[in-house]
Amino acid sequence: MKTTIFKLTAMSVSALMILSTALPGIAQQKPVLNDAEKPTIILVHGAFADGSSWNKVIPILQKKGYQAIAVQNPLTSLGDDVAAVERAISEVKGKVILVGHSWGGAVITQAGNNEKVKALVYVAAYAPSEGQSIDSISREAYAERKVPNVPGFNDPVITDGYIRLKEDAIIKYFAQDLPLQEAKNIAAGQGRFHVSTLTAKITVPAWNNKPSFYVVADNDQIISPQVEAEMAKKINATTSHIPASHVVMLSKPAEVAEVIFKAAGIK
Secondary structure (H helix, E strand, O other): OHHHHHHHHHHHHHHHHHHHHHOOOOOOOOOOOOHHHOOEEEEEOOOOOOHHHHOOOHHHHHHOOOOEEEEOOOOOOHHHHHHHHHHHHHOOOOOEEEEEEOHHHHHHHHHOOOOOEEEEEEEOOOOOOOOOOHHHHHHHHHHHOOOOOOOOOOOOEEEOOEEEOOHHHHHHHHOOOOOHHHHHHHHHHOOOEEOHHHHOOOOOOHHHOOOEEEEEEOOOOOOOHHHHHHHHHHOOOEEEEEOOOOOHHHHOHHHHHHHHHHHHOOO
16 A cells, blocks of 8 residues: 555656656746736826726726726815825735826826835926926926926916816817816816815925836927926826827727736836
8 A cells, every 4th residue: 555655646747857857847837916916006196187097097997807997086285185195005915016197197196105005107297306396397397398288287277275167178178178068077077176286395206216107298279288398307207198189088098098008017
């Protein structure tokens, strides 16, 4: 009986050795990440928007096995929006990729210092330095350096300290590459953006110590594409150019998702 057991064991070992010889690359192959090991993608919308900004990107992420959270920013202050993102981060057990659009870039710049955050993705977004605000970025670019201004934010409506864009501005400058009805829906559902956010300053920019990726929307009429490219260079981001409006994640969701996948795949 003992001899039989020994023979079976020897045969098993022999078979494994033959298999190993036949397939020498098996032991060297790196394991594929399972869904539980993938970072959660936290999506942060900008001004004049809400979490539905990411409705076309989310299904693409989920199809690849990624969990996604679209934060609903109150847009009342930098502190309030950062707190909303931090609450989302606290719900996640593993690593996180923060994705910010427009004003959401300033928010992830501040919130991204959390140790769970693996990388930052800026989508046609502000990336302030320490002590900068989105207002100071704009003034330095358009007033001091004479970068050609874009018309989208020239004539907003301000009520009780909250800013919104007129429907015509949304259609012509904010979402000019979307179908008309879709642009009108954005105008109708836009979030009101408090004026205090314009001058709120970043204290510790997370891009100083986190890998960063940047999507420049080459047809943007809300933030100058030149200013976007300059911010991407400043933060040493891996940069992609997409010919799209400010809401590039709605007009070119697959291309934006590809950038997010690159960020999620870094070591």
